[in-house]
Amino acid sequence: MKQEILDLIKQYDSIVIARHKNPDFDAYGSQFGLYYALKNHFPAKRIYKIGDTNPLNRFEEMDNIDQSIQEKSLVLILDTVASQMLDKNIYSHYDKLVLIDHHRNDPDINHDIAYQALDASSCSEIIAELLLDWKIPITKKSARALYIGIIGDTGRFMYNNTTAKTFKITAKIVGKGIDVGEINNEIYIDTQKNKTIKSEFFSLVKYTKNNVAYRKNDIDFIKKYNLTTSYVSRGLVNQMAGMIEVPIWTNFTIDLDTEDIICEIRSREIPVLSVAKKYGGGGHLNACGCTLKSWDEADKLLEDLDKIARSNK
Ligand SMILES: [Mn+2]
Structure with missing residues (x-):
């Protein structure tokens, strides 16, 4: 199934990356982690990131795209397989649709591929593993996003969804040169309010x-x-x-x-x-x-x- 997803990514000139609404750090992290890596590796492709935004967005503004573009695209939906977690326009327009998630739900969205890894700590962990498998380089920007996603969903490696594999994959991400201390400050230092x-x-x-x-x-x-x-x-x-x-x-x-x-x-x-x-x-x-x-x-x-x-x- 991993290979099939890569084949689709290679095949399409236009790729839309979406995730659930009210995004948390894992939703953003998996979305931007994949976005930066694909943009770097496939510079000729048009790659879009879509969805609502909120104050947890430590990345970039979302793209606004026409329905006509989306209808010709490969649409990747991350960190959910449930229609109630998405606006209808996200999963209604696509040429091929792929779901990638770690939640314990049955997909209720029409799709071509559903890749569900229930033992993964986070969708960001899944994306990191896929990129490593696919031999698509994880850039520093991609690594920062994926790291933020993983610490978000594991509570900085304290929840029991944290596994040996989580640490193995995280080690590879940290190896891309990100500053773990700086990211933790950026994400967790709070305001007086x-x-x-x-x-x-x-x-x-x-x-x-x-x-x-x-x-x-x-x-x-x-x-x-x-x-x-x-x-x-x-x-x-x-x-x-x-x-x-x-x-x-x-x-x-x-x-x-x-x-x-x-x-x-x-x-x-x-x-x-x-x-x-x-x-x-x-x-x-x-x-x-x-x-x-x-x-x-x-x-x-x-x-x-x-x-x-x-x-x-
Ligand atoms: Mn998640």
Whole structure:
């Protein structure tokens, strides 16, 4: 399958690289890691990077391309196989479509190839491995992007998705001459404002009977600091991580546009993906999410998590 993807890349003059909406560091990292490497290796091809953007973008602006171009292109979608994680125009126009992902979901998008490596820490790790296999040089810019993606999804190599292979591939990336300390500062040094927000967020965390930590972020909290839903939802969920008493933590955030409740679920060891799936979501065994219609539904989900926490005591 790896060879088939390379053959398609060689065959097409026009290549579009996309990833899921509300991009995290892995979505950006895999997208730009692939983009810089392909641009360098195939200078005659037209290569585009598309999608929404947010403050986590430490790379370049996205391209705006005509539907007519996309319809003639090879479209590569990274870090998701789920239509709910994408705007429809991303997966509706293509000549050939390839999915590359590490999430534990079944693709519900029409595609020509779905390359899923469930044991990979991140989509950036998959892209790095593919580039190494394909003997396409990883440039310094590509290496920086891939490194950012890997540290994003592994929590700087602290989550249990980090494997020996992750380190082997990361060693090769770091060997391209990137400055690991500088990148860590760039990504993780916080502002005074953000520290204040995180401290207020944490002070409002509550706990169920069996110590599932949770937080309900309403419109007032989001507007008080002029935040975005994705910053609060994905960006703050792990403020609840790292407490010995707390096996599972979940973050509910109202979407200011749709008024849906965006739910992120995390756990140290106990698998929680079944709960996300029950409510129409997906992701990984210990890091997943779903979209709910009401706060009542959020309470029901919380009860489900509490039951899982109790039965795993
Ligand atoms: Mn990812």
